[in-house]
Amino acid sequence: MFRKLLTLEEAKKIIEENFKPAQIDDEDVALLEAYNRVLKENVISTIDVPAFNRSTVDGYAVKAEDTFNADENQPITLNISGIALTGEQPKNVLAKGEAIEIVTGAPIPEGANAVIMLEDTERVDNQLQIYTAIAPYMNIMKKGSDIKTGETILHTRQTLGAPEIGTLAALGLTKVRCFKPPIIAILSIGNEITETGKTLIPGKIFDINTYSLSTAIIECGAKPIIFGIVPDDKNALRKTLITAISSADAVITSGGVSIGPYDYTPQIVDSLGKPGVVISGIAVKPGKPTTIAFIQNKPIFSLPGNPAAALLMFHILVRPTIFHLCGKAPHETRTIRAFAGAKLFSAKGRRTFITVKLALDIEKERLIAEPITEASGAITTLTKADGFIEIPENQQYINKDEEITVKLFRQT
Amino acid sequence: MFRKLLTLEEAKKIIEENFKPAQIDDEDVALLEAYNRVLKENVISTIDVPAFNRSTVDGYAVKAEDTFNADENQPITLNISGIALTGEQPKNVLAKGEAIEIVTGAPIPEGANAVIMLEDTERVDNQLQIYTAIAPYMNIMKKGSDIKTGETILHTRQTLGAPEIGTLAALGLTKVRCFKPPIIAILSIGNEITETGKTLIPGKIFDINTYSLSTAIIECGAKPIIFGIVPDDKNALRKTLITAISSADAVITSGGVSIGPYDYTPQIVDSLGKPGVVISGIAVKPGKPTTIAFIQNKPIFSLPGNPAAALLMFHILVRPTIFHLCGKAPHETRTIRAFAGAKLFSAKGRRTFITVKLALDIEKERLIAEPITEASGAITTLTKADGFIEIPENQQYINKDEEITVKLFRQT
Numbered sequence: 001m002f003r004k005l006l007t008l009e010e011a012k013k014i015i016e017e018n019f020k021p022a023q024i025d026d027e028d029v030a031l032l033e034a035y036n037r038v039l040k041e042n043v044i045s046t047i048d049v050p051a052f053n054r055s056t057v058d059g060y061a062v063k064a065e066d067t068f069n070a071d072e073n074q075p076i077t078l079n080i081s082g083i084a085l086t087g088e089q090p091k092n093v094l095a096k097g098e099a100i101e102i103v104t105g106a107p108i109p110e111g112a113n114a115v116i117m118l119e120d121t122e123r124v125d126n127q128l129q130i131y132t133a134i135a136p137y138m139n140i141m142k143k144g145s146d147i148k149t150g151e152t153i154l155h156t157r158q159t160l161g162a163p164e165i166g167t168l169a170a171l172g173l174t175k176v177r178c179f180k181p182p183i184i185a186i187l188s189i190g191n192e193i194t195e196t197g198k199t200l201i202p203g204k205i206f207d208i209n210t211y212s213l214s215t216a217i218i219e220c221g222a223k224p225i226i227f228g229i230v231p232d233d234k235n236a237l238r239k240t241l242i243t244a245i246s247s248a249d250a251v252i253t254s255g256g257v258s259i260g261p262y263d264y265t266p267q268i269v270d271s272l273g274k275p276g277v278v279i280s281g282i283a284v285k286p287g288k289p290t291t292i293a294f295i296q297n298k299p300i301f302s303l304p305g306n307p308a309a310a311l312l313m314f315h316i317l318v319r320p321t322i323f324h325l326c327g328k329a330p331h332e333t334r335t336i337r338a339f340a341g342a343k344l345f346s347a348k349g350r351r352t353f354i355t356v357k358l359a360l361d362i363e364k365e366r367l368i369a370e371p372i373t374e375a376s377g378a379i380t381t382l383t384k385a386d387g388f389i390e391i392p393e394n395q396q397y398i399n400k401d402e403e404i405t406v407k408l409f410r411q412t
Numbered sequence: 413m414f415r416k417l418l419t420l421e422e423a424k425k426i427i428e429e430n431f432k433p434a435q436i437d438d439e440d441v442a443l444l445e446a447y448n449r450v451l452k453e454n455v456i457s458t459i460d461v462p463a464f465n466r467s468t469v470d471g472y473a474v475k476a477e478d479t480f481n482a483d484e485n486q487p488i489t490l491n492i493s494g495i496a497l498t499g500e501q502p503k504n505v506l507a508k509g510e511a512i513e514i515v516t517g518a519p520i521p522e523g524a525n526a527v528i529m530l531e532d533t534e535r536v537d538n539q540l541q542i543y544t545a546i547a548p549y550m551n552i553m554k555k556g557s558d559i560k561t562g563e564t565i566l567h568t569r570q571t572l573g574a575p576e577i578g579t580l581a582a583l584g585l586t587k588v589r590c591f592k593p594p595i596i597a598i599l600s601i602g603n604e605i606t607e608t609g610k611t612l613i614p615g616k617i618f619d620i621n622t623y624s625l626s627t628a629i630i631e632c633g634a635k636p637i638i639f640g641i642v643p644d645d646k647n648a649l650r651k652t653l654i655t656a657i658s659s660a661d662a663v664i665t666s667g668g669v670s671i672g673p674y675d676y677t678p679q680i681v682d683s684l685g686k687p688g689v690v691i692s693g694i695a696v697k698p699g700k701p702t703t704i705a706f707i708q709n710k711p712i713f714s715l716p717g718n719p720a721a722a723l724l725m726f727h728i729l730v731r732p733t734i735f736h737l738c739g740k741a742p743h744e745t746r747t748i749r750a751f752a753g754a755k756l757f758s759a760k761g762r763r764t765f766i767t768v769k770l771a772l773d774i775e776k777e778r779l780i781a782e783p784i785t786e787a788s789g790a791i792t793t794l795t796k797a798d799g800f801i802e803i804p805e806n807q808q809y810i811n812k813d814e815e816i817t818v819k820l821f822r823q824t
Contacts, residue, residue, distance in 0.1 A: 163794030166624025212578025
């Protein structure tokens, strides 16, 4: 197969053009299980929250006008005519010259338009002395001030966190309609790959990518389905890929994409349907042999076997597609500005990604991005990395101390 | 009970001094279920990864010295004496003047010390023409270059993500020893609180805090246990609190902490054991009535009923404690620099937290932190917020356009 290296932007554009996913299924999810789920529909309130004017403090409900002449030297006196408690409609109507004792969260009695804080009053039996004037609506949370009937309070494609789930509870809901998480198939290709827990015979290595990629898929909010290790065997690979494609919304393979005589992956994937392979190598380092196909409208990402390259390519190319399959609104990777801790060189003609660790330069009060200079492909480099920087294709290097943008791996 | 308002720093110090949690339980977790779990012990490798010198490209294994005189005009010629494949020990030993075909990931044959890329060679039958000199160890990932035997590759208290779980797989492990997630009890206190799904009668509101706080607890990596709604009734509250304390590692209540006649929470909590209430109000806004106790070495956080204040106090005071109970290493809230979108006023003498939404000022290429100015206590304010800013006790305001630090709520 002819391998033309595309730029990263060209590759992203081709993915976008070919990706026409089927409608995403949805399901009802109990509020307490909805953390990190994605909203299927806009949520429109059918109630006012709060449903009544509510006191935000402990004190006395009054007519603000009755306090206007109060000051420290000339307190005014009101008659306490009752008490307003939480969870029930106040019994009394407030008349001019009166105050009604009220607790935090209780409905404001009819006739009252402000609450004066306990601390600003002095009570003697049923007489209340007020030493300060207050404005109308002071210490009142008005009916509908949090949520109004008919208001769209949450939007389709939003991911649900604590405030969103609290907001759904405020409406009295017990469940919410969410997109179903997509199923992502994973397989590791290569005669040298050994299942974890087995004995490692000389020349073999353990299967890293099944584990790192599954975890990355879970982190996206999707569900991995694991097809394990497939040897460098055309028939085995074809059979597994067919099952994987029919059981999942997308497939991620690693290994078998180099130009060696046993690198069958692109050829087999291409034979399984239309359009087949649409991206056959990208001008990036690492990740050059990355191959991307679409079969039955499902994306097949064939990543390099090198664990660090596979995980970086996952972050850059696969993750946005999985977010889309999850129903999530597109969002940018979080970035941070820092200064290069060393001169950083690019690979000729390729977009170069360099993993970095951030350190604080206390003297100069700035962040330094130190390149992680260990063996290429080492999975451990990524455990030490905070993020990566990109050097464009047409740039030879970044100077030490140059200001750069670091894309963060972890969001915590 | 005497209520002396502490500063936020004093409150944090008192929590630290009183918090002597029991040893955290641990358990084995399968690698594929270990996402976001916390490592109980350091992980020390018992193997080299890779366990052999490995080719990182498709090409030919050679003696680098044999290529030193090669250039574009004067290629050197080597005899191809075999092939090295993945997953098996190479059969041939490389002699001077020879090349062995090799695929990505295969062990380097004895006698070879470099790999020349396929693209830089020309093969005619069993003769290989080489047009460029290569240095020793070129395109070889050395034995142990990713992980060395005896090396500590992961550390106790680390949270496991994709690279860490990949690293554990590289060692051939199938499970990992993790701390057990702590159990955090939640209860909502107040006569006005109604269970979601029920009909709301006048004067009542739905239980928001059970849902927002449970989700916040899940987000921390802990497990909520829900005790539901407790009315303003001393006996009911005492009974529920006793069960909650004995079933959980920490307890979070909301509501019933104001100074009204039915705010029993601090008094009841204090009666349940030693040292009892250690923090009885904090000079912050919102969150002033926050009460914190320790009973049987377990922290009891009594937050205000106001949902926005409860969630903000959770973020500032409860989350670090839950992280500790999870076994996580302490870590700072992520911050970002921005410019105030409006003049922001503080509450007199109290640390003031103002929730803000970030917006990009495209013209000036900077982030603007716009305060969210809706009703105090509105849970919806938090669905719109990216984070919050702090105004110190002794500062009256922050000017519009002043540079400020925003603490981010969400890490995504």
